[in-house]
Structure formats: structure tokens, C-alpha cells
Amino acid sequence: MSAPDAPPRPATRSGGRLVVLVSGAGSNLAALLAAHDRPGYPARVVGVVADRASAGGLELARRAGVPTAVVAPADFADRAAWDAGVAEAIAVFRPDLVVSAGFMRILGAAVLDRWPGRVVNTHPALLPSFPGAHAVRDALAFGAKVTGCTLHVVDAGVDTGPVIAQVAVAVEPGDDEAGLHERIKVAERALLVDWVARVVAGGMRVDGRVVTVG
Ligand code: GRF
Numbered sequence: 453m454s455a456p457d458a459p460p461r462p463a464t465r466s467g468g469r470l471v472v473l474v475s476g477a478g479s480n481l482a483a484l485l486a487a488h489d490r491p492g493y494p495a496r497v498v499g500v501v502a503d504r505a506s507a508g509g510l511e512l513a514r515r516a517g518v519p520t521a522v523v524a525p526a527d528f529a530d531r532a533a534w535d536a537g538v539a540e541a542i543a544v545f546r547p548d549l550v551v552s553a554g555f556m557r558i559l560g561a562a563v564l565d566r567w568p569g570r571v572v573n574t575h576p577a578l579l580p581s582f583p584g585a586h587a588v589r590d591a592l593a594f595g596a597k598v599t600g601c602t603l604h605v606v607d608a609g610v611d612t613g614p615v616i617a618q619v620a621v622a623v624e625p626g627d628d629e630a631g632l633h634e635r636i637k638v639a640e641r642a643l644l645v646d647w648v649a650r651v652v653a654g655g656m657r658v659d660g661r662v663v664t665v666g
């Protein structure tokens with residue numbers, strides 16, 4: 453006798469409040485900030501959380517008048533305390549959707565259990581190929597001819613969550629890591645802005661590995 457299938461998770465229809473998590477320059481954040489000024493865009497960035505005070509994304513947020521918070525691991529006693537601190541920093545902004553956009557840390561249960569199925573991440577490769585922090589370098593080293601970017605639901609693993617959307621980017625002869633990453637990021641920003649809007653406007657259902665939006 454086979455075990456009954458787990459019941460599908462209910463569709464998430466989020467309102468448009470986005471909290472964006474950043475570690476670096478924040479070009480993905482900039483794309484969302486630009487989008488939220490467009491008439492008819494269904495989402496807006498209401499808070500930005502960074503794991504380091506030097507993250508360029510913080511300055512982008514401030515210039516856009518968006519409140520920020522910094523949760524540096526060094527300011528917390530241990531990993532569990534940091535996880536809880538990240539969840540609290542996000543919760544202050546009452547998000548409908550949490551967007552990890554270049555946030556270079558693994559999110560813990562304190563975040564994932566508080567917003568189940570409502571935390572998404574953008575990754576610069578076609579998952580499940582090349583997970584982790586060096587996706588572009590790894591794709592080049594492997595000799596891949598096509599790579600790209602993935603928007604996925606975050607689960608407890610490293611870039612293992614169900615895929616929402618992907619775009620392919622060709623690897624050109626002579627590409628180096630920086631040049632290829634820049635081309636991927638052009639595709640990544642468009643993918644992120646487009647699919648965040650679709651998730652917010654239409655809702656998202658996650659059945660096992662399969663994500664349905666709208
Ligand atoms: C993006 O390619 C993201 O997927 C990766 O790091 C990059 C961050 O870029 N994890 P930015 O900070 O949004 O400019």
C-alpha cells in the first residue's frame with residue numbers, strides 16, 4: 453500500500469508588500485525599486501534587510517526612501533539567534549513576499565517557517581545545475597554552453613527549492629566570470645521583476661516540486 457500523497461499546499465496569494473534581502477550591490481533590488489514606481493506594478497518594496505552594513509543595496513534603498521535593517525551575524529550570539537534576528541527584522545515590515553536577491557546566506561527555519569512558501573530567491577544559474585555561491589564560475593569551469601538564472605521558492609537546502617521561472621543565457625567563447633555574470637544579471641533582473649508581479653497578482657501554488665503561478 454502506498455502512502456497517501458501529501459495534501460497540496462494552498463495557493464499563496466500575496467499582497468504587494470515586498471521585503472528584499474541583499475548582501476551586495478543590489479542591482480536586482482534596484483530593478484524592483486524602479487518597477488514599483490511604474491503605474492500598475494502590483495508590488496512595492498517596503499523594507500530592505502542586509503547582512504552587512506556595507507551592502508550597496510542599503511544605499512539604494514535609502515535613496516528610494518525605503519527603510520532598512522542590518523542583521524550582521526557578528527552582532528548575534530549564535531546561528532539560531534541570528535536566524536531569529538533576521539525573522540524579526542523582516543517581520544517589522546509586514547511582508548507579503550520575501551525576496552532574497554543576492555543575499556549570500558542560508559535562511560533558517562525562523563524565516564522559512566514564518567513565511568512558508570512566501571520566500572523566493574534569485575540565482576545566477578539554471579538550477580539544479582550550479583547551486584551555491586560561485587554559480588557563474590562553476591558553469592564556466594564545467595564548460596557549459598548554456599547557463600542562465602532561476603527564480604525559486606526557498607527551502608532548507610542550498611538553492612534546492614521548487615523552481616518558479618528560469619531564463620537561459622548562452623555562454624559565449626571568451627567569456628570570463630564577470631562578463632558572463634553581467635549578462636546573466638540583465639536576464640535575472642527582468643525575470644525577477646516579471647515573476648514577482650505574477651506571483652503577487654495571481655498567487656502561487658507549490659505542489660511538491662511543481663510551482664503554479666496565477
Ligand atoms: C545576483 O546574480 C544573484 O543571483 C547572486 O548575486 C548577484 C547579486 O547581484 N546571488 P546584485 O547584488 O543584485 O547586483
